[in-house]
Amino acid sequence: MRDVILEARDLTRHFTLGGGLFEPKTKVRAVDGVSLTVNRGETFAIVGESGCGKSTLARLMMRLDRPTSGQVLFNGQEVQDLARRDMAPLRRDMQFVFQDPFSSLNPRMTVGKLVGEPLEVHAPELDADTRREKVAALLAQVGLLPDHANRYPHEFSGGQRQRIGIARALASGPRLLIGDEPVSALDVSVQAQVVNLLNDLKQDLDLTLVIIAHDLAVIRHMSDRIAVMYLGQVVESGPADQVFDAPRHPYTHALLSAIPEPEPGRVHNQLTLKGEMPSPSNPPAGCRFHTRCPFAQDNCRTHTPLLDAADTDHQVACHHWKTIPEAGKPAPPRRRSVGAEERFALYRAALQTTQASATHREETS
Amino acid sequence: MQGSEARSDTESTNPILQLHQFSLRFRGHPEPAVDGLNLSVSAGETLCIVGESGCGKSVSAMALMGLLPQDIIDIPNGQMDFEGHRYDLRSDGLDASTRGDRMAMIFQEPMTSLNPAFRIGDQIAEAVLHHRNCTRTEATESALQMLRRVGIPAPQQRLREYPHQLSGGMRQRVMIAMALINNPSFLIADEPTTALDVTIQAQILDLIRELQSETGMGTLFITHDLGVVAEIATNVAVMYGGQIVESGPVGAVFDDPQHPYTIGLMSSVPRMSGSRDRLITVPGTVPSLADMPQGCRFRTRCPFATDNCAARPALSDVGPDHAVACHYAPLEQQDEVRCAM
Structure with a gap:
């Protein structure tokens, strides 16, 4: 029996736009009938391009926004019915990591105050000294130094700020962390550090992670299961390995094959999409992807496909997934020259040595 | 052949643009933000400058185009050869009649670069009107043709629309149309696909490649995405802290990377196939300009750094047109490096 921590049941969120004097009202179907389950202890990723509704979905699951219809269950409890005063445990157990580490931290608060603030709310019984100790421990956990607590956000780089945001999210001792594009504002080398940090924290603290992202390579590295969204709906979901190695929905295939790989001359099994995603205020009838789908047939224009089980736990919403050509497993990365492979190994080894000696220095000091 | 140039052209092709010893300082900062840059781009080639934020890649491009006001920057050194004309960048940058005509630029954020x-x-x-002697009707006619060339559907109707009515991908196509309308021989593209979704990015990269093979223009392409580099580059220059640390033909740099920073950068990139093991990173962060170390600027983050690295390593050849600025290249042949393991 799977242990479900978070569940969305047929969630929809429609926004109404316009309605001015001369403007007719339009309804934007940002999230339109999404159901999914997140198991305890896994990393679940929601991917899709801008405008597919992934951030709205995250906000609904966090109860930062209320659905037009449908339910969100956290630990089996419906969250939208909770009264404001009953929300404290929910807020404690479920925390958010934001995309932009520059605008999500109050510039006038020290790091110590920023990280200590959730403690004041969720653990008011702690005295100032214990709280300071706890803050120092949290900072250490995300790879910052205790004396960083006295500094202000502007003194830190993007990667360090994202670490501060993570420490702040961890302060209340959450069970579930939802990250909306937690690494996409960071440089590649720093992004890798934060990806590693999130993976470590998940292991050490037994967390469940829900990651919203558009960078599929990062997702592949982090997640156990993924859901691919297009125009407010889930088009494919399943274990990350299966979806990445054998995507069954043509949109997933196109999305995966559009990612440029750092390997010159690599042959892509590319499925190039024509045109752009239609507006969610006026989604196409039938399968929403049919306007861009190279395999679309008549029934795609009229009938909406439902999620169909392609394999255990692997679902796809396409009428023709059985008959369209399979994407095929991507070729493994090409090996570099002999010298280069040796250099990469040396680099890896050297990093381990320097890191080990750094930890040693820290422990002895 | 000098090892200090990011080039791979055979002797027969003449570079369209060459940059010699270009340095740039921000006023009020003694340390140069760009330090001794040499670049060379030939017709039909794409030179990718890759590096992380703050490495000086964008500011160099802006300075080449003459888009940076003299009161915030100071160029102590640098010459540019472009279409047979030598520019002394210390005093005069690109003149207004060349900019936007022979040399054009596209930017990362098409929404803020277009006038709303x-x-x-x-x-x-x-x-067109600015650079050519023609009537408004003629100019509009060529705008229409250009929109058609960059693949904008219903161009006649789009001509009369405002930027906010277009999607991000369409806006970037408009930017490209605007840049290429005077048939420039050189295009600077500063992260043109970073703000776009991957499926749209693939379309725009295809478009740039296509237009380039039609017109034979040289391109300087700035990006932080190694995947994009692999797709579009002929040559690559990896920058760190305002200096080129490695440069060469794209195949050589990706197949045989030599500089520890290049190696670290490539290890940090998660891949779409193969192992999903823990990512190997570059430790630490880029130091600010004021804290930039003397000598090799990467040495504070380099796991192989020794006291020798306090002296600046010169870019020297490790293969045909492939140059690297590291005292210990190639790493696997250095006893010192091996013994330290």
């Missing part, structure tokens, strides 16, 4: 108050057609036509 003017129609698309007028903005594109303006570029």
Whole structure:
């Protein structure tokens, strides 16, 4: 029996736009009938391009926004019915990591105050000294130094700020962390550090992670299961390995094959999409992807496909997934020259040595 | 052949643009933000400058185009050869009649680079009117043709629309149309696909490649995405802290990377196939300009750094046109490096 921590049941969120004097009202179907389950202890990723509704979905699951219809269950409890005063445990157990580490931290608060603030709310019984100790421990956990607590956000780089945001999210001792594009504002080398940090924290603290992202390579590295969204709906979901190695929905295939790989001359099994995603205020009838789908047939224009089980736990919403050509497993990365492979190994080894000696220095000091 | 140039052209092709010993300082900062840059781009080639934020890649491009005001920057050194004309960048940058005509630029964020108050057609036509002696009707006609060339559907109607009515991908196509309308021989593209979704990015990269093979223009392409580099580059220059640390033909740099920073950068990139093991990173962060170390600027983050690295390593050849600025290249042949393990 799977242990479900978070569940969305047929969630929809429609926004109404316009309605001015001369403007007719339009309804934007940002999230339109999404159901999914997140198991305890896994990393679940929601991917899709801008405008597919992934951030709205995250906000609904966090109860930062209320659905037009449908339910969100956290630990089996419906969250939208909770009264404001009953929300404290929910807020404690479920925390958010934001995309932009520059605008999500109050510039006038020290790091110590920023990280200590959730403690004041969720653990008011702690005295100032214990709280300071706890803050120092949290900072250490995300790879910052205790004396960083006295500094202000502007003194830190993007990667360090994202670490501060993570420490702040961890302060209340959450069970579930939802990250909306937690690494996409960071440089590649720093992004890798934060990806590693999130993976470590998940292991050490037994967390469940829900990651919203558009960078599929990062997702592949982090997640156990993924859901691919297009125009407010889930088009494919399943274990990350299966979806990445054998995507069954043509949109997933196109999305995966559009990612440029750092390997010159690599042959892509590319499925190039024509045109752009239609507006969610006026989604196409039938399968929403049919306007861009190279395999679309008549029934795609009229009938909406439902999620169909392609394999255990692997679902796809396409009428023709059985008959369209399979994407095929991507070729493994090409090996570099002999010298280069040796250099990469040396680099890896050297990093381990320097890191080990750094930890040693820290422990002895 | 000098090892200090990012080039791979055979002797027969003449570079369209060459940059010699270009340095740049921000006023009020003694440390140069760009330090001794040499670049060379030939017709039909794409030179990718890759590096993380703050490495000086964008500011160099802006300075080449003459887009940075003299009161914030100071160029102590640098010459540019472009279309047989030598520019002394210390005193005079690109003149206004060349900019936007022979050399054009596209930017990362098409929304902020287009004027929201003017129609698309007028903005594109303006570029023609500014540089050519023609009537408004002629200019609009060539704007229409250009929109068609960059693959904008219903171009006649789009001419009369405003930037906010277009999607991000369409806006970037408009930017490209505007840049290429005067048939420049050189294009600078500063992260043109970073703000776009991957499926749209693939379309725009295809478009740039296609237009380039039609016109034979040289391109300087700035990006932080190694995947994009692999797709579009002929040559690569990896920058760190305002200096080129490694440069060469794209195949050589990706197949045989030599500089520890290049190696670290490539290890940090998660891949779409193969192992999903823990990512190997570059430890630490880029130091600020004021804290930039003397000598090799990467040495504070380099796991192989020794006292020798306090002296600046020169870019020297490790293969045909492939140059690297590291005292210990190639790493696997250095006893010192091996023994330290």
